[in-house]
Amino acid sequence: MNKSNSQYSNIRNQNKNEILEDYVEAIQEIAEIKGDVKNSDLSIHFGVSQATVNKNLKRLINFNLAKSEPYRSIFLTKEGKKLAAISREKHEIVYQFLLKLGVSKKVAQYDSEGIEHHVSEETLRLMKKFNK
Amino acid sequence: MNKSNSQYSNIRNQNKNEILEDYVEAIQEIAEIKGDVKNSDLSIHFGVSQATVNKNLKRLINFNLAKSEPYRSIFLTKEGKKLAAISREKHEIVYQFLLKLGVSKKVAQYDSEGIEHHVSEETLRLMKKFNK
DNA sequence: TGTCATTTTTAGCCTAGGCTAAAAATTATA
DNA sequence: TATAATTTTTAGCCTAGGCTAAAAATGACA
Numbered sequence: 094m095n096k097s098n099s100q101y102s103n104i105r106n107q108n109k110n111e112i113l114e115d116y117v118e119a120i121q122e123i124a125e126i127k128g129d130v131k132n133s134d135l136s137i138h139f140g141v142s143q144a145t146v147n148k149n150l151k152r153l154i155n156f157n158l159a160k161s162e163p164y165r166s167i168f169l170t171k172e173g174k175k176l177a178a179i180s181r182e183k184h185e186i187v188y189q190f191l192l193k194l195g196v197s198k199k200v201a202q203y204d205s206e207g208i209e210h211h212v213s214e215e216t217l218r219l220m221k222k223f224n225k
Numbered sequence: 226m227n228k229s230n231s232q233y234s235n236i237r238n239q240n241k242n243e244i245l246e247d248y249v250e251a252i253q254e255i256a257e258i259k260g261d262v263k264n265s266d267l268s269i270h271f272g273v274s275q276a277t278v279n280k281n282l283k284r285l286i287n288f289n290l291a292k293s294e295p296y297r298s299i300f301l302t303k304e305g306k307k308l309a310a311i312s313r314e315k316h317e318i319v320y321q322f323l324l325k326l327g328v329s330k331k332v333a334q335y336d337s338e339g340i341e342h343h344v345s346e347e348t349l350r351l352m353k354k355f356n357k
Numbered sequence: 358t359g360t361c362a363t364t365t366t367t368a369g370c371c372t373a374g375g376c377t378a379a380a381a382a383t384t385a386t387a
Numbered sequence: 388t389a390t391a392a393t394t395t396t397t398a399g400c401c402t403a404g405g406c407t408a409a410a411a412a413t414g415a416c417a
Contacts, residue, residue, distance in 0.1 A: 276378095277375055
């Protein structure tokens, strides 16, 4: 009935940050490869329309994770970079973990993108340990 | 730009079935424990309002996963039971896997709920193997 | 430099999944 | 069996995350 009495709602709430994390991760990645990041890069990366990217970008800016002047390139704020680094590390740990488990590269890539948002610190620590 | 050229959108799309799977799983569980399943049981289980349960239930019925007459108990269809069984098995494999990895019961419970929707068949098979 | 192509933004639409408040139906009890 | 309490449904709202189509800005190039 209310929010506090269920562990479940937390999982659903976590979804809200997923897309933000994915965006900062992608922006960081593209910036490293191509130098700067445009709306269209993200549109291709996520397989969504530019209008959608635009809308999500506004949320990112609102959360002080990214900066961008109209029609110009996209940059991460300090906060955005921090989140990107954390996300990437999580992603990498899960990805390596799946490989270690025997999962194929392709599937490990795919599954890790979904799983990275649902592993707690404890699980992450154990995956890291398993990877060594 | 379009849907077909990105693996990413598939992950987002999968979210659409998450809630359906969670509902059939919960309905099955509650039915086994209490005999029948009411709107209010699900409301408590998921920590959402009864109005929300009602709306989601309608989607379940639309997808031919559940049946219910107004103000009466909720039942799974054959299809719903099938999906519930599959979901439960997935959930159980992931849960046991996390325990085997060394994750605490509480966290394994929590994380497995999130992860179960993001493991492919291949990963699931390897987790199962690891569990033995 | 003016025109055309491309990119970005805006506007307006949709569905999913939340909520509250109020109405309707059911269940319990005096 | 009325009435009160509870449960379920409905109505109407909101945000997130998609879309298309059209307008606005930028960039290319003849």
